[in-house]
Amino acid sequence: MEEFLLNHKDELISTLVVFALLLVLKFAFTKAAKKVGKIGDFNPVRTNLIIKYISIALTIVALAGFTLIWGVNYKDLGVLLSSVFAVIGVALFAQWSILSNLTAGVIIFFSFPFKIGNTIKILDKELLDPEQPQGETFTIEDIKAFHLHLRKTNGEILTYPNNMVLQKGVVLISTYDGQVISDVGEA
Template sequence: MREFFTSYQDELLQTSITIIILVIVRYIFHKAARKVGVLSDFNTVRTTLIIKYINVVLSILLLAILSLVWGVNFNDLGLVLSSVFAVIGVALFAQWSILSNITAGVILFFSFPYKIGDRIKILNKDFPTEGIIEDIKVFHMHIRTDEGELITYPNNLFLQIGVTKIDKESHDDATDSI
């Protein structure tokens, strides 16, 4: 055992430093995501989802750095990764919208000016929708219309189509005049 530690002393030290740094970075990112969630008054489920995304990205980064530290042969690693990505690419080719909705969900978390409970109007000429945001999920949003219908709207469309927030007073005035 002592032989192992003396032979791989540099690699073990670099691994320890890498893990410590990534734990600190993880803590900072988690704290920042929670702060954005609190300041923007986001649902805790949404904040937890973003934290899971952060964990996945940092885990992949940790594996990449550790493979560099331990001297993995990049020719072999490149062959394995290219094969894995080819299989994943073929499997997800028909499901590209899933990836775009996940990406849109992350973007909406940090930049979407609306939150659960807001009344919005989606400015889509083919399918105009007005209602209250009931929930924001990974792939879609739930919007409850005045008629009680629950509409599931994909996240990636929120980045492509105009959305306006309707003030509660102006909506009440409009319904009173009808």
């Protein structure tokens, strides 16, 4: 054991530094996400989801750092990474909508001006009800990683993909506390 410690002293110290840096970054990013969530008055479930994404990203970066520290040959690493990215690329291309919804979920967390309880109207031709030519209003019931749960005026729940929310126009009708922002009849 003593021989191992003496032979790999530099690697062990570097590993401890990367691990300490990982903990500091996780703490800082978690605190920042919680602060953004508190300032934006976001649902704690959404904030925790973003914190989970941050943890996963930091873990991947740390694993890459550990791999380099412990002496993986760059040529071998290049072959490994190109193989891994080829497989991941094929998998993500096949599931691009899942990835785009997940990415949109992160964007919505940080920049979406609407919150749970707001009444909105989505400017989407496919959602137009012939009985309501001005468009139907929805109340935001929940914001998930991949989709929004919207309650129609008749009580039905509509699941709407996050990436579509970013692509379509969305009009804020009223806030969750009942403050009317715009008239429903206006387009």
